[in-house]
Amino acid sequence: MKHPVAKSIGWALVYAARLHRSRIGERLASMGLFPGQEQVLQALASGEPTTMGELADLLRVKPPTASKTVARLAAQGLVERRSEPGDARIIVVSLTKEGAEKVAAIDALWRETEAQLLDDLDSKDRKRLRKHLRKMAKNLSGKGPNGRSLPGDEDDDAELDEPVAA
Structure with a gap:
């Protein structure tokens, strides 16, 4: 049975995103992580300590969601929390x-x-797709919280033009 909106771009986007998330989720499970936890770890990868508020803002989630995820990651010994002096x-x-x-x-x-x-x-297709996805995200949400651009807006498109190493 074909979905009623199967020919829409939005449907194709949601379907591809679900498959991507499922594939990532399977691989994360083998590492002892749940989907979403990897985003927190990646956000902290710069090495700069980040406040819970900044982290929630960056991930575009509510502070209690960020807090629960950080608590679980702290219990695994992957992050540490401390009070600001x-x-x-x-x-x-x-x-x-x-x-x-x-x-x-x-x-x-x-x-x-x-x-x-x-x-x-x-x-060329990769660059075009990335550009179109960013435009679509901006169309739906405009600027990010606190007037920040959406993730990836600040980078130079040349960065992802190189073939991805397998």
Whole structure:
């Protein structure tokens, strides 16, 4: 049976996103992680301590969602939380050594999955697709929270033009 909106771009986008998320989820499970947790670890990969508010803003989730995820990651020893000196209400989160090692594994599985996702698209098609997806995201949400651009807007398109290593 064909879905009534199967020919719509939105439907194709949702379907591809679900398949991508499912593939990533399977691979994360083998690493002892749930979908969404990898995004927190990747967000902290810069090595700079991040407040819970900044983390929630970056991930575009509500603070309680970020807090629950960070608590689970802290229980696994992948992140550490500490109060900001001078204001115990502000919680700062950073990766542990184990968390940084997990990020490297996450990055590898992400690259492998992206290589599969984009297998028969050349660099021109990849660049065009990325550009169109960013435009669609902007059409739906405009600027991010606090006037920030959407993730990836600030980068140079040349970065992802290189073929993805499998």
